[in-house]
Amino acid sequence: MAIPLSPLELLERTWRGEYVDADSVRRFVRSWLSDGAPDSQMAAWCAIAQARGLDRESTQGLMAALIGSGERLDLASLGATGDLHSTGGVGDNASLVAVPLAAALGVRVAKMSRRGLGHWGGTIDKLEAIPGYRTTLELGEFIGQVQRVGCAVIAHNPRLVPGDGRLTSLREATGTVANRDLIAASVMSKALAGGATALALEVTWGDGAACGTLEQAQRTAELMQWLAVGWEREVRTIVTAIREPLGRMIGNALEVREASDVLRGGGPADLRRVAARIAGELAEAAGVVAAGEGVTRAEVALADGSGLAMAERWVEAQGGNPAVWSTPAVLAIAPVGVPALADRDGVVESIDARAIGESVRRLGAGRLHPSQQVDHAVGIELMAKVGETVTSGAPIAMIHARDASLGDNCATEILAAVHVGVRAGAGDAATTARD
Ligand code: URA
Numbered sequence: 001m002a003i004p005l006s007p008l009e010l011l012e013r014t015w016r017g018e019y020v021d022a023d024s025v026r027r028f029v030r031s032w033l034s035d036g037a038p039d040s041q042m043a044a045w046c047a048i049a050q051a052r053g054l055d056r057e058s059t060q061g062l063m064a065a066l067i068g069s070g071e072r073l074d075l076a077s078l079g080a081t082g083d084l085h086s087t088g089g090v091g092d093n094a095s096l097v098a099v100p101l102a103a104a105l106g107v108r109v110a111k112m113s114r115r116g117l118g119h120w121g122g123t124i125d126k127l128e129a130i131p132g133y134r135t136t137l138e139l140g141e142f143i144g145q146v147q148r149v150g151c152a153v154i155a156h157n158p159r160l161v162p163g164d165g166r167l168t169s170l171r172e173a174t175g176t177v178a179n180r181d182l183i184a185a186s187v188m189s190k191a192l193a194g195g196a197t198a199l200a201l202e203v204t205w206g207d208g209a210a211c212g213t214l215e216q217a218q219r220t221a222e223l224m225q226w227l228a229v230g231w232e233r234e235v236r237t238i239v240t241a242i243r244e245p246l247g248r249m250i251g252n253a254l255e256v257r258e259a260s261d262v263l264r265g266g267g268p269a270d271l272r273r274v275a276a277r278i279a280g281e282l283a284e285a286a287g288v289v290a291a292g293e294g295v296t297r298a299e300v301a302l303a304d305g306s307g308l309a310m311a312e313r314w315v316e317a318q319g320g321n322p323a324v325w326s327t328p329a330v331l332a333i334a335p336v337g338v339p340a341l342a343d344r345d346g347v348v349e350s351i352d353a354r355a356i357g358e359s360v361r362r363l364g365a366g367r368l369h370p371s372q373q374v375d376h377a378v379g380i381e382l383m384a385k386v387g388e389t390v391t392s393g394a395p396i397a398m399i400h401a402r403d404a405s406l407g408d409n410c411a412t413e414i415l416a417a418v419h420v421g422v423r424a425g426a427g428d429a430a431t432t433a434r435d
Contacts, residue, residue, distance in 0.1 A: 025061025066189035069163030073195030083196035090208030090357035091245030096259035097275035100311035103150035106288035119357030129376035133320030198285035206243035208353025251379010338407030
């Protein structure tokens with residue numbers, strides 16, 4: 001067996017882009033987790049990963065160290081179990097719909113989630129917008145609820161992959177949350193330690209996502225499949241474009257409200273499609289519906305109200321107000337509404353999802369430093385998405401802000417992020433007015 005590299009050798013080799021074996025990375029991360037290697041070395045390693053990516057073996061070594069940092073759940077006694085994760089994207093609240101849908105189809109969904117990272121939201125911040133919802137349960141209570149109700153979603157329990165929590169804090173503090181290899185190791189460590197046998201992994205791409213291009217997303221999806229080899233899991237990857245925000249709402253309570261629209265049979269078509277796909281793939285992977293039928297069955301569960309009924313049981317079991325799905329007025333909404341008004345007639349050609357995510361983060365929906373409290377009530381509603389017509393003087397978006405100056409600032413940023421093409425006349429090519 002090769003002699004493991006010292007932390008310094010490992011850093012130097014990684015900088016040069018040379019091969020590093022999984023075991024050396026695993027030892028390095030383990031040493032950092034047990035206060036051997038200092039934070040400065042781990043921060044430098046994350047910065048290299050962010051700048052130039054990691055090879056598969058290094059990513060695997062990281063994942064192994066994270067899994068080894070805590071306990072692993074065994075959910076075999078629960079029957080057909082499933083878990084779902086996303087690499088994250090602006091406005092991506094599909095999990096809020098996919099969890100109860102998959103549970104309505106018969107999957108026992110045991111999900112641990114994270115809070116928002118960088119300019120992406122996180123399921124836990126969204127769920128905390130629901131009055132009374134408890135994101136922290138003891139593991140026994142969590143498993144009991146999955147068995148009794150059909151699903152549970154909690155914040156990460158420190159008994160499982162505690163190393164990921166520590167690494168995520170370091171990544172947040174060093175601006176290195178957006179690297180897809182670090183994300184793959186983080187997601188897979190939690191998915192594998194979580195113990196569910198079926199996994200649905202959403203890999204996002206586009207300006208508002210972890211991967212810039214479709215090709216990168218496909219490579220990341222393959223990497224995640226590879227990381228699960230040997231773990232006896234049925235893994236499905238779902239590649240989702242986030243070139244504009246998913247759905248129309250960005251912000252914690254607003255995204256819960258939008259999920260409730262979908263569960264009641266309405267809501268934006270793109271969100272409905274992604275949520276049904278994730279739930280359907282998970283149901284197929286868990287073996288509770290026949291191959292090729294998952295998405296149709298998930299759509300039926302949306303149409304016949306069984307997804308909604310499950311969502312009510314789930315939230316109630318976790319102490320939340322189940323009326324959240326039928327009476328969105330129980331959700332807090334920020335006191336100041338500021339419209340972002342179009343200054344021309346035209347058609348929306350593109351929306352810079354990253355700029356929107358960053359703007360909503362500055363509005364208070366996300367964190368600018370790791371210990372910041374998020375404001376669940378703020379966010380934006382997009383009135384126009386790509387391909388839709390806007391009229392001069394009509395709102396492109398409505399900003400829900402804590403005060404007028406934050407709202408005005410956000411409105412200016414949103415107008416700069418939404419590119420409206422001015423059609424010069426029939427037959428002429430559209431020209432982009434705001435580049
Ligand atoms: N989800 C995770 O669990 N970790 C990341 O780093 C990003 C998304």
